[in-house]
Amino acid sequence: MQTNRFKKFIMKALWRAQQSQMVISIIFWSLTLTGIFYDKVAKKFNNFGLPQSNVFGGMAIMFSFVVIMILLFGYLFDRFQFWKEQFVVQIERNPYASKGRMHPNQVIYWSAVVDLLPDDSEKKKDLQAIIDYNLSIPEVEEEVDRIIRIAKRNS
Secondary structure, eight states: OHHHHHHHHHHHHHHHHHHHHHHHHHHHHHHHHHHHHHHHHHHHTGGGGSOTTOHHHHHHHHHHHHHHHHHHHHHHHHHTTTTHHHHHHHHHHOTTSSTTOOOHHHHHHHHHHHHHSOTTOHHHHHHHHHHHHHHTSHHHHHHHHHHHHHHHHHO
16 A cells, blocks of 8 residues: 555656656756857847846846746747647557547446436436447457456455
8 A cells, every 4th residue: 555655755756857847858958059059149139238247136137038938949839839749649549639539438437327317418418328349449449358358356
């Protein structure tokens, strides 16, 4: 039991790190690029109109510009949907994610839910039609049968 708690703690910690990584990486990228290019850019643009002794102000302006450029790049990446092809490939590799297919575990789950719905319910009819469609696919039906056999054997 302690092992499950430890695994959940680690999973939650990793998830939190990944979520904060997005913001932190923008800040670190901006700081890194500002530190690398400040000398060259400050000379070319005369320290952004500030006195040469005001290095912090010039770096702050450049940092802001770099953050805006990174966010603009992300917006354009999303606007032109460069990620779309990656998503399409991910769906095509998952045989259950296309053509109205459900994963066999979902078929089992929703079959139990259908039994709980009132008989005259429109939702029950629609859901039963989806389940029947999925059970008409040989691979899904075989996997559902396999899962049920394993569950019966383990109970």
